[in-house]
Amino acid sequence: MNKEQFLSKINQKEVVIGVIGMGYVGLPLALAFAKKGFATIGFDIDEKKIPLLNEGKTYIKHIAEKNIKEAVDSGKFSATSDFTKLSDVDAILIAVPTPLDHHREPDMSFVKNSAKTVQKYLRKGQLVVLESSTYPGTTEEILLPLFEEKGFKVGEDFYLAFSPEREDPNNPDYNTTTIPKVVGGMTDTCTEITCALYNQVIVKTVPVSTPRAAEATKLLENIYRAVNIALVNELKMVFDRMDINIWEVIEAAKTKPFGFHAFYPGPGLGGHCIPIDPFYLTWKAREYNISTKFIELAGEINTQMPYYVVSQAVDALNKHGKSVQGAKVLILGASYKKNIDDMRESPSLKLIEILREKGAEVDYNDPYVPKLPPTRKYNYDMSSVELTEENLQKYDLVLLSTDHDDYDSKFIKKNSKLIVDTRNFFNKVNN
Numbered sequence: 001m002n003k004e005q006f007l008s009k010i011n012q013k014e015v016v017i018g019v020i021g022m023g024y025v026g027l028p029l030a031l032a033f034a035k036k037g038f039a040t041i042g043f044d045i046d047e048k049k050i051p052l053l054n055e056g057k058t059y060i061k062h063i064a065e066k067n068i069k070e071a072v073d074s075g076k077f078s079a080t081s082d083f084t085k086l087s088d089v090d091a092i093l094i095a096v097p098t099p100l101d102h103h104r105e106p107d108m109s110f111v112k113n114s115a116k117t118v119q120k121y122l123r124k125g126q127l128v129v130l131e132s133s134t135y136p137g138t139t140e141e142i143l144l145p146l147f148e149e150k151g152f153k154v155g156e157d158f159y160l161a162f163s164p165e166r167e168d169p170n171n172p173d174y175n176t177t178t179i180p181k182v183v184g185g186m187t188d189t190c191t192e193i194t195c196a197l198y199n200q201v202i203v204k205t206v207p208v209s210t211p212r213a214a215e216a217t218k219l220l221e222n223i224y225r226a227v228n229i230a231l232v233n234e235l236k237m238v239f240d241r242m243d244i245n246i247w248e249v250i251e252a253a254k255t256k257p258f259g260f261h262a263f264y265p266g267p268g269l270g271g272h273c274i275p276i277d278p279f280y281l282t283w284k285a286r287e288y289n290i291s292t293k294f295i296e297l298a299g300e301i302n303t304q305m306p307y308y309v310v311s312q313a314v315d316a317l318n319k320h321g322k323s324v325q326g327a328k329v330l331i332l333g334a335s336y337k338k339n340i341d342d343m344r345e346s347p348s349l350k351l352i353e354i355l356r357e358k359g360a361e362v363d364y365n366d367p368y369v370p371k372l373p374p375t376r377k378y379n380y381d382m383s384s385v386e387l388t389e390e391n392l393q394k395y396d397l398v399l400l401s402t403d404h405d406d407y408d409s410k411f412i413k414k415n416s417k418l419i420v421d422t423r424n425f426f427n428k429v430n431n
């Protein structure tokens with residue numbers, strides 16, 4: 001398929017979409033294409049997910065079953081782990097994980113494995129877009145050579161681009177289709193085709209000159225957040241010592257109509273992006289003999305936060321004549337941010353670890369996480385404790401880690417002996 005044929009097929013909604021990786025990012029993306037009338041196939045190696053999707057069921061709490069069911073019933077969406085079907089699609093969008101390994105270096109195994117699978121089934125005329133967050137150079141250095149090995153020429157025989165995913169799961173204001181999408185193709189034709197495709201489902205595309213620029217854009221966004229969160233976390237510790245309420249200060253600073261964007265302190269960083277992506281750049285920068293000092297410093301401060309929160313908990317217990325050793329502590333909120341069930345890198349898990357090391361008996365409550373799932377680092381056998389009057393009164397300390405909207409602040413406050421609040425949930429300055 002040449003450029004004109006591809007563009008015309010996009011306009012007629014006749015291109016078939018394949019999304020590799022049916023997770024927090026890939027699933028909503030696939031549903032968005034199906035909703036707009038594109039035949040869409042979701043691919044995943046996790047065979048447990050496939051029948052669930054095909055029966056219209058969800059395994060991600062904030063992605064409504066209704067949306068999956070509608071997509072399946074419309075006949076526009078199906079899921080499979082049969083990768084031979086990749087040759088049936090016109091556009092292959094890759095949204096697989098990019099975590100850090102045990103040495104905190106990029107774990108590119110998921111991207112490499114899916115690129116190899118794509119290589120196997122790639123046919124002339126197909127478009128491949130990598131969406132996973134990664135270091136600048138990935139598309140050019142990992143995907144391109146594999147596809148060229150087949151004797152295909154990029155921009156002519158196949159099209160290749162990087163387009164970072166900016167999904168913010170369960171953000172009430174923005175979803176997959178309303179967040180502008182940055183696109184960097186290997187050639188101008190690759191960029192043009194990729195933009196034309198995303199323009200069908202996404203509010204706006206932002207073309208940049210190369211895949212490397214697109215890869216770097218995503219990292220800039222997440223480094224900006226990691227560094228600014230570290231800054232307010234540091235200021236929280238400084239202001240606490242000075243007996244200044246950081247939340248009050250942020251609210252006041254926010255009234256400046258320009259030049260200030262509010263970030264908030266918390267118990268530490270969580271999620272698949274902010275604690276991880278910056279270190280992809282750190283790793284790549286080493287190849288160029290340059291260090292990323294801001295990223296390292298931000299990482300250091302943010303990693304320290306759970307320890308700081310526990311020291312506050314110890315002080316609070318102490319003031320109540322109670323030692324942390326043997327204290328009963330209830331952590332509110334297990335997921336890394338409010339109103340979702342994503343446990344990846346959640347600081348609540350670290351809080352449990354540190355408190356237990358100090359001899360506390362720790363339970364948790366989370367309306368989104370009935371049971372703590374095993375993660376790469378932790379494997380706790382713990383279930384969410386019900387938030388009843390009687391249960392709350394059993395604890396020497398209630399430690400709020402994640403401020404889910406479901407929490408009834410008055411009820412919790414009334415029934416808790418002692419609260420440490422890492423999110424200013426119980427004491428919003430302007431409430």
Ligand SMILES: NC(=O)c1ccc[n+]([C@@H]2O[C@H](COP(=O)([O-])OP(=O)(O)OC[C@H]3O[C@@H](n4cnc5c(N)ncnc54)[C@H](O)[C@@H]3O)[C@@H](O)[C@H]2O)c1
Nearest residue numbers: 021022023024025044045046095096098114132133165167
């Ligand atoms: N979760 C977010 O909020 C978010 C936001 C923006 C960007 N991202 C980026 O998007 C990418 C995907 O993240 P996610 O949160 O959707 O991850 P996820 O773990 O929720 O989903 C990834 C899916 O890919 C599947 N998978 C792994 N290897 C595969 C393979 N070889 N072939 C087919 N499927 C495979 C897994 O089984 C899983 O279902 C990451 O690079 C992440 O950094 C995530």
